[in-house]
Every structure is written in structure tokens, then in C-alpha cells.
Amino acid sequence: MHGIPLLRDLVILVAIAVPVVVLAYRLRIPSVVGFLVSGIAIGPTALGLVREVESVQTLAEIGVVLLLFAVGLELSLSRIVKMGRLVMVGGALQLVGTMLAVTAVVLALGEDWRQGALFGALIALSSTAIILKVYADRGELDAPYGRVVIAILLFQDLCVVPLMLFLPLLGGSGADVLSIARSVGVAILVTATMLLVGRWAVPRVLARIAEMRNQEIFTLVVVAIGLGAAFVTSSFGLSLALGSFLAGLIISESEYGLQALSDVLPFRDTFSGIFFISVGMLLDVRYVATHALQVLAVALGIIVLKTLIAWVVVRFVRRSMRVGLVAGIGLAQVGEFSFVLASSAIALGIMDQPHYQLFLGAAVVTMLVAPFAVGAAPEIADKVFTLRAMPTMEFATREVRAAGPATDHVIIVGYGLNGRNLARALRRARIPYVILDSNGALVRQARLAREPIFFGDGTRAEVLDRVGLKRARVIVFAIASVGDERRAVVVARHHNPTVHIVTRTRYVSEITELQRLGANEVVPEEFETSLEIFARVLRRFDIPASRIREAADEARRDHYEVLRERGAIIAPMDEVLSRIGARLDLEVVVARAGGEAIGHTARELKLRSRTGAIAAAVLRHGEGVFQPIGDIVIEDGDEVVLVGDSRALAEATPIFRPVTRMMTAMHAIP
Numbered sequence: 003m004h005g006i007p008l009l010r011d012l013v014i015l016v017a018i019a020v021p022v023v024v025l026a027y028r029l030r031i032p033s034v035v036g037f038l039v040s041g042i043a044i045g046p047t048a049l050g051l052v053r054e055v056e057s058v059q060t061l062a063e064i065g066v067v068l069l070l071f072a073v074g075l076e077l078s079l080s081r082i083v084k085m086g087r088l089v090m091v092g093g094a095l096q097l098v099g100t101m102l103a104v105t106a107v108v109l110a111l112g113e114d115w116r117q118g119a120l121f122g123a124l125i126a127l128s129s130t131a132i133i134l135k136v137y138a139d140r141g142e143l144d145a146p147y148g149r150v151v152i153a154i155l156l157f158q159d160l161c162v163v164p165l166m167l168f169l170p171l172l173g174g175s176g177a178d179v180l181s182i183a184r185s186v187g188v189a190i191l192v193t194a195t196m197l198l199v200g201r202w203a204v205p206r207v208l209a210r211i212a213e214m215r216n217q218e219i220f221t222l223v224v225v226a227i228g229l230g231a232a233f234v235t236s237s238f239g240l241s242l243a244l245g246s247f248l249a250g251l252i253i254s255e256s257e258y259g260l261q262a263l264s265d266v267l268p269f270r271d272t273f274s275g276i277f278f279i280s281v282g283m284l285l286d287v288r289y290v291a292t293h294a295l296q297v298l299a300v301a302l303g304i305i306v307l308k309t310l311i312a313w314v315v316v317r318f319v320r321r322s323m324r325v326g327l328v329a330g331i332g333l334a335q336v337g338e339f340s341f342v343l344a345s346s347a348i349a350l351g352i353m354d355q356p357h358y359q360l361f362l363g364a365a366v367v368t369m370l371v372a373p374f375a376v377g378a379a380p381e382i383a384d385k386v387f388t389l390r391a392m393p394t395m396e397f398a399t400r401e402v403r404a405a406g407p408a409t410d411h412v413i414i415v416g417y418g419l420n421g422r423n424l425a426r427a428l429r430r431a432r433i434p435y436v437i438l439d440s441n442g443a444l445v446r447q448a449r450l451a452r453e454p455i456f457f458g459d460g461t462r463a464e465v466l467d468r469v470g471l472k473r474a475r476v477i478v479f480a481i482a483s484v485g486d487e488r489r490a491v492v493v494a495r496h497h498n499p500t501v502h503i504v505t506r507t508r509y510v511s512e513i514t515e516l517q518r519l520g521a522n523e524v525v526p527e528e529f530e531t532s533l534e535i536f537a538r539v540l541r542r543f544d545i546p547a548s549r550i551r552e553a554a555d556e557a558r559r560d561h562y563e564v565l566r567e568r569g570a571i572i573a574p575m576d577e578v579l580s581r582i583g584a585r586l587d588l589e590v591v592v593a594r595a596g597g598e599a600i601g602h603t604a605r606e607l608k609l610r611s612r613t614g615a616i617a618a619a620v621l622r623h624g625e626g627v628f629q630p631i632g633d634i635v636i637e638d639g640d641e642v643v644l645v646g647d648s649r650a651l652a653e654a655t656p657i658f659r660p661v662t663r664m665m666t667a668m669h670a671i672p
Contacts (some may be wrong), residue, residue, distance in 0.1 A: 015279055017054065018044050023275075031056060031373045032135040034338065036367055039276050043281020048287045062280035063242065065273030066342050070243040071228040072270040073159050073265040074250020076369060088319060092150065093157020095315045096333065100126035103307055116172045120352055123165050124344055124361060125304055126338035130155045136376045145483030146440050147328040149380075150316055154333060162339045163248075166241045169277040169343065172352050185239075192238050193248060196231065200252035203247060208258045221265040227253065228266070241341065262295035273371075274338075281341045285366060285505045289359040300360060301367035305334040305375070320442030324383045324459050331379040335372035367419050380485055384462070396631040411435055413469055415460030415490060416443055416480035417453075420506060424478060436469045461490040472498050488519055496521030589651045591658040595638045599659045605632035607657060614650035 008205045019040040026036035044051040079290035101122030108118035131149060134143070142148045167189050204227060211223050228249045235245030253262045290297050309330035316326035344361060347353040353361075411434040414421050421437060428435045437455035439445055448455040460481065471494060473479065479490045487505055494503055504523045505516055513524045593599050599607060604617040621641040636642065636658075644654050 011052045011057070012061075013042060015276070018051070019279060020277065032132045033275070033369055034129065034131045034135075034278055035373065037278035038282040038369060041279035042285050042287065042366070043282075043366075043450065044279075045283035045285060045287070047285070047289075052283060061273060065275070065277035065615070067229065067246040068270040068648070069231045069274045069277065069338075070162070071246035071250040072263065073162070073231075074247040074252075074268050075254045075266060076250075088153040089157050091342065092315055092319045093154045093160075095185050095318060095620050096154050096312055097126045097158060097161060099311045099315060100308060103311060107303075116352065117357070120169070120172055120347055121361065122345075123168065124340045124365075125336060127158050127162070127165075127340045128155060128333040129335050129337040129372060130159060131338055132335065132369060133332055133376065140377065140483075140485060142483045142485065145481070145486060147316075147323060147325045147332065148483070150319070150321060150325065150329045151332045152311070154315075154329075159339075160338065162342070163241075163244050165343060166243060166346060169346050169350060169352065170314075172350075174345075188238055189240055189244075190239060192235060193244070196248050197252065199553050200231075200249065201255065204249075204252050205256040205258070208253070208256060208262075212258065214392065217265075220261070220468040224253070224262045224265050238525075261529055277341075278338065281362070282366070285362050286359045289356075290363040293360065293363070297360060297363040297367065300364035302370075304336065304364060304368055305371070308334040317484065320446075322440035322442070322457065322459055324462075325440050327383040327386060328379040331382065332374065332376050335368040340365060367394050376557070380483075380489070385488075410475050411470060411473070412479065413438065413460075414478040415439075415468070415478065416482075417441070417448060417455060418480060418482070420480040421478075424480070438465065438469060456610070461486050461493060463493050466494065466497065471501065474498065474501050476502045476504065479503070481506075484509075487512075487516065491516055491519045491521045494569065574627070589644045589655060591642050591644065591655050592643060593636045593638060593640045593658045597659050599636040599642070600638055601635060603632055603635055609654060609657070613646070613654040613657075614641065615646035615654035617642055617645045618645045 019037060022040045022043075023033045023036035026033055026039075043049055046052070066587040101119065104122035104125050105115065108121055109115060111220030133155060137143045137145075137148050137151070143152065167186075170185060207223065208220075209225075211220050214220075228246045229275060231245035231249035232242040233245065235248075236242050253259050303638065306557060309327070311325040312333045313323075314329035316329045317323065321329070341362075344358060346356055349354075412428055414424055414425075414428075414435055414437045417425075417437050421439070425437060434472040435454065437448070438456065438458050439448075439455060440459050442457055445455050445457045456469060458468070460466065460479065463471075466477075477494050477498075479487055479494075481487060481490065484507065485509060491503055491505055494501060502523075504525070505521050506525045506527060507513065507516060508527050510526045513526060516524045564583045604610075610616055619642075620636070621643070622637065622639070642658055644651055646654065
């Protein structure tokens with residue numbers, strides 16, 4: 003019967019949390035906010051519905067362990083290396099800069115430097131859970147500011163465990179250099195040992211378990227590894243979270259990381275929800291009520307300070323002022339791991355209750371405000387900056403004129419993959435163009451390649467005017483943010499009613515809205531990806547490329563509507579193939595070293611006179627070789643498309659041995 007009081011509390015906890023989180027979902031607010039509000043409501047200083055607070059906190063500690071385990075699984079050394087400078091430089095500057103600034107403020111208020119360092123560590127972290135949720139809902143994860151914020155959050159997540167190891171060093175004044183060195187040495191030794199042993203043993207264990215093809219056993223083993231690692235580190239006087247984080251990091255580098263993460267997420271979400279509720283329960287509502295102005299002042303100070311520091315850091319890593327401000331607002335709240343550090347600080351006696359409650363109240367306020375502030379950040383940045391453009395911008399119009407007719411150029415907004423490909427095509431066609439991008443490093447790199455590119459925000463009228471919007475024939479928006487796409491289309495259409503606007507978007511559902519705002523053509527990545535997928539699948543069945551293109555063109559002619567009806571792509575394909583299938587036999591062979599064809603052209607091989615078959619096309623590295631077919635020298639790995647009757651194809655294929663794909667008469671396709 004001992005477990006019944008805890009069960010009662012869990013029932014109350016869930017009963018309150020579910021409607022609050024549902025309401026948060028309806029309002030498009032991250033569930034973390036709902037959990038915090040639920041905890042505040044049922045806490046001992048509010049409604050007082052929960053009796054077994056310590057038991058709930060024990061479950062919350064499990065939530066922290068699983069939370070760090072999942073963070074380790076989500077992190078990847080290869081991902082960190084890929085983001086490189088932005089993660090290490092931007093993240094380090096933001097973290098250290100915030101810690102130093104907060105420490106200076108605390109010292110100015112007459113507190114001890116240890117308190118300053120502690121509060122600096124607590125305030126420096128931002129909420130990954132809230133920001134990723136808001137950006138994902140708004141389609142802004144790939145926006146310039148989205149990438150910057152994610153990089154900095156990634157660095158912060160990496161630093162959580164080192165910060166937890168740092169806290170004991172801020173402990174009692176009696177700690178001597180030897181004891182501190184001993185603690186650091188133990189931490190390094192345990193961490194190194196676990197990483198070395200784990201990277202060797204864990205993949206082998208998981209490989210054996212995976213061979214059993216039993217999902218339940220695999221999940222149990224993954225959870226056991228995470229909890230077991232947490233137990234090992236705690237046995238050496240280190241935190242539970244350190245062990246679980248290391249275990250997650252080890253598994254993430256194996257081929258089983260993705261499956262392990264999917265298995266852990268339900269546990270993480272459940273227990274981390276309890277953790278956030280427990281944080282809300284710890285908030286003393288009476289303290290906040292009696293110190294409301296102080297709590298609000300600290301919360302406002304945190305938001306302003308973190309925004310300014312992040313803005314400066316983002317400018318340092320060569321992003322625009324607008325991107326810097328939007329990213330700064332995105333990082334302005336206190337993070338979920340700050341509560342973990344604060345709980346550890348209380349347990350270590352580094353922080354007293356009044357300071358804890360002040361921090362807790364201010365932190366909760368910043369998290370409650372965050373979803374709304376992040377959503378409004380682009381509009382706030384637009385109002386703060388007139389963006390009169392950078393010094394190089396004043397030469398934009400002149401260079402556009404120099405490049406070609408001033409009334410007939412193309413403006414490319416965004417120099418990602420799409421922008422680069424378009425610029426290359428326009429350059430080859432000798433069509434004048436100008437590029438805008440808000441990534442300073444990218445602009446400098448492109449300028450070295452003699453591209454007509456300028457630093458500026460392509461959603462701003464002032465910037466677009468400088469590159470000749472009113473005289474442009476076409477403007478192409480190749481930007482990742484849905485919100486920026488909409489604003490850009492509105493601005494461009496308002497300032498030039500006749501310009502042809504082409505924009506990309508991620509989802510088919512955005513087409514109607516963007517066209518309503520003024521876009522002439524909208525290319526959804528989701529749609530084009532689906533066309534590419536079906537094209538590649540059909541190519542594997544040796545359907546001629548011309549037939550595939552015809553089906554794709556028909557889909558595009560129907561203004562993308564065909565994808566919204568089930569089977570709409572397959573129907574026209576069946577019709578096309580049945581119409582022309584009986585007339586052609588095709589065979590696709592891969593030329594290999596040692597074959598007669600290698601090093602020769604079709605003309606030299608006298609293919610037609612010898613066999614009666616015709617070489618219709620040559621594919622090299624998956625792409626067509628665009629030159630007269632008789633002049634193409636066949637290389638190892640080339641895919642040669644042969645056309646002819648069955649006898650001709652049978653005689654021609656040995657010349658290109660081995661045959662890898664064979665296709666009989668098209669009418670045989672079901």
C-alpha cells in the first residue's frame with residue numbers, strides 16, 4: 003500500500019497536465035510551458051494537491067537522466083564537425099559572453115563572484131525544447147537565424163555536462179587545490195574510460211541484440227545501457243546525468259543510434275514532462291507574489307541581456323543585423339537544463355532558497371514569454387532596422403546596369419543550392435542577374451568568385467530597391483523561412499506590380515497563400531521531391547525517361563493539383579505507356595572495364611551495321627552526356643540505352659558486358 007499515495011499524486015498530476023498541455027497545443031505553445039504551468043498550479047504553495055513531492059522529484063530525476071540520454075543520442079560528432087565554426091565559435095562566444103556579463107552584473111550588486119559564476123551558467127543556457135518546437139511549427143529551422151540558433155543550442159547542450167562538473171568547484175570555501183584537482187581528475191578518467199570501453203563494447207552488444215530481431219529486447223538493452231552508465235558515474239561521485247549523456251553519445255555514433263533514439267523518446271517525453279511539472283511545483287507562488295516587481299525586473303534583464311549578447315555574437319560570425327536580432331530573441335529565455343543546474347546547486351549548498359526562488363520565478367517568466375517573442379521576432383527586427391543596406395549595396399544598381407539592360411535583369415534572393423544553380427544557368431545564358439544574401443561569409447566567398455552578390459535582407463523594400471526591383475523582369479526568392487517568403491512576396495509585389503515573382507516553398511499547402519500574396523509561380527520542394535522519387539523508381543523498371551518526363555509535365559500543367567488526388571500520377575503514366583509501349587524495345591546496359599565498348603564510340607564500334615541496334619543515349623554518373631551520340635567515348639560505368647528489336651538487342655548487349663538491367667517489350671509491363 004506504500005505506493006498508493008504516489009499513485010494518487012501521479013493521477014492528479016496527469017489529470018491537471020493533460021488539459022493544460024492540450025490548451026497549450028491549441029494555442030501553438032510548446033508543451034514545456036504547459037507542464038510548468040501545471041506544476042505551479044498543483045504545487046504546495048498554490049493548490050497544494052500533491053503530497054508526495056519528494057517522490058515526484060525522484061521521478062523527475064529519472065526524467066533528467068533520460069533527457070540527457072536523449073540529448074546524447076541526438077548529438078553527433080559528425081554533425082558538430084559539419085556545422086564547425088558556427089557551433090564552436092558562435093556557441094562558445096555566446097556562452098562565455100553571457101556568463102561574464104552576468105557575473106559582472108552580480109558583482110556590481112555586491113554579491114560573491116561564485117554567485118556570479120553560478121547565475122552566469124544558469125542564465126547562459128537557452129531552451130532547446132521551446133525553440134525547436136516554435137521554429138519547426140513556423141517552418142523556420144532552415145532560415146538563416148534558425149541555423150544560427152540551432153548551432154548555438156547545440157553547443158549549449160554539449161556544455162551541460164561540463165557545467166555540472168563545474169558546479170562543485172564553486173562549493174565550500176574550504177576546498178583546496180588538491181581536492182579540486184582530484185575531482186577533475188576522477189571526472190576525466192571516468193569519462194575517458196567510459197568513452198573508450200563504450201565505443202568498443204556497445205556497438206557489438208547492440209549488433210548481437212539486433213540479430214535477434216526482437217524490439218522489446220532491443221529497447222530494454224538501450225534503456226539498461228543509459229541507466230547503467232548513469233549508475234556508474236554516480237558511483238564515482240559524479241552526476242547521474244553525465245553517465246546517461248555519455249551513453250547516448252556512444253550509441254549515437256553507432257549504426258543503431260536512430261533506432262535507439264526512437265525507442266527512448268516515449269520514456270524521455272513522459273519523464274521529462276514530470277520533471278518540468280516538478281520544477282513548476284518548486285516555484286513558491288507566495289514569494290513571486292510578494293516580489294513580483296523584482297522577479298519581472300530580473301526576467302526583463304535576462305531577456306534584454308541575452309538578446310544583446312547573442313546579437314553581437316551573431317554579427318561576429320558574419321550574419322546580418324536582422325538575423326542577429328532575430329536569433330538573439332530566440333535565445334533570450336532560460337533553458338530547461340538551467341533547472342537541472344539550479345537543483346544541483348541547491349543540493350550542493352551553493353544557492354540559498356531566496357536566490358533560487360528569484361531565479362526560478364524569472365526563468366519561468368522568460369519561458370512563458372518565449373513562444374510569443376520568438377514568433378514576433380522577425381516583425382520586431384523589421385521595425386528596429388530600416389536596413390539602409392551595407393556600403394557595398396550602393397554599387398548594386400550600377401553593377402546591374404553594367405551587367406545588362408537595366409530593365410531586364412533577374413534578382414536572386416538567397417544564395418543556397420537553388421540560388422547557386424540558378425545563377426550558374428543565368429550566367430551561361432548571358433542573362434544579367436544580381437544576388438542578395440544575408441550571410442556575410444557566403445557573400446564574401448561568392449564575391450571572390452566574381453559573382454554580382456550583395457549583403458542585405460531580401461525581404462526589405464529598401465534593399466530590393468537598391469538592386470533595381472522596379473526595373474527587374476524576374477525576382478526569385480530561394481529562402482527557407484515560410485514567414486520570410488510571405489513578407490518578401492508582399493514587398494516585391496507592392497513595389498513592382500509587373501515583376502514576375504518565383505518563389506520556392508517547402509510544402510504544397512503553401513502554394514495558394516503565396517499566390518494570393520502575389521507570387522506568379524510557386525515551386526514546392528515537397529512536390530518536386532515526390533516527382534523525383536517516382537521518376538527514380540520508374541527508371542529502375544526501365545521506363546523511358548521521355549515517358550517519365552511526360553507524366554511529370556502533365557502534373558505540373560495541372561498546377562500541382564494532381565498530387566492531391568490519390569493515384570493521379572500513376573493514371574497518366576499508364577495511359578502514356580499503353581499508348582506507346584508496343585512500339586519499342588529498350589535495353590540499358592552498363593559498360594564495364596574489359597568490354598569491347600570501353601574506349602570507343604558507337605560510330606567506331608559500328609554498332610548499327612553490326613547488330614541493328616542503336617545507341618540512343620549515354621548516362622554518366624546518373625546524368626545524360628549532352629553531345630552527339632556517335633562522338634561519345636564509352637567509359638567504365640556508363641549506362642548505354644540501346645533501342646532495337648529483340649534480335650538486335652541480343653547481339654548488341656555482349657559488346658557492353660555485363661548487362662545489369664533488362665527490359666522487354668513495353669507492353670509487357672503490368
